[in-house]
Amino acid sequence: MNKTIVFSKKLLYNLSVLLIVLTSCQEKAMVLPAEVATVEKPAISPSEKYTLVIENHGTSDLPYREFKILDQEQNLVYTSSEQFDIRHTTYFLWGADDRVWVYSGDIGTFFWENEPDTKKWQQHVYARSDVPAPSYLKDQRPRLHQR
Template identity: 90%
Template sequence: MNKTIVFFKKLFYNLLVVLIVLTSCQEKAMVLPAEVATVENPAISPSGKYTLVIESNKTSDLPYQQFKILDQEQNVLYTSSEQFDIRHTTYFLWGADDRVWVYSGDIGTFFWENEPDTKEWQQHVYARSDVPAPSYLKEQRPRLHQR
């Protein structure tokens, strides 16, 4: 009977540790700012003109995410040709001047902006630009987004 009590005590403590770990993981999955888009939650641009939609493809051998930019009537204005591997931390969000930002732990930080002359979305590499990163990226990855 003593062995049974010891067994259940160990089981209880192990379950308690698992519960604490799961609870702390849920706390890290905090509510994201409105400018951050996920598969479950599209994000509206600062001007209200555009919606950033994230799509996930889990049917291939290498699951990935892509984004689309929609206008107010839900017409697709741009679909990213880039495929962001879901195994790496990736953030999709709006920044100032209706720029779409993507941080990929795999390949770096990029932004897209609608060129006024051509009305086309152009990709830029953050590291080669002088455009400051959105505050969310500065908070999440401060060493990589210092301006």
């Protein structure tokens, strides 16, 4: 068999597999629930009082993400001091009671809630709390989010 034909068949097969993988990734990104925020798509809180905005920062050697919370008038309410490494799987989303949830494959799961007494956003470690995780995190990482 001609080497050019064999090479062309292998190339065509590899391109087909690549196209399937890319299409699958694109479909997954398109079906994110409304409560999940990405750099491309901010998310509105369940009460519709807040917007969760994700931003890329850092250098090309050390890229990371941070989140911001805006009020209904798009005024800045809170900026995270935490930096979430882009190289690890990270989810940013709203949960019940307008809690902001972040799962980082690097450092774990956290949530922030607006404390009624102080009116300040307070960070909590999921593993040290009795607050149930949002269903999205339970679906994506069930072993880590069992309550």
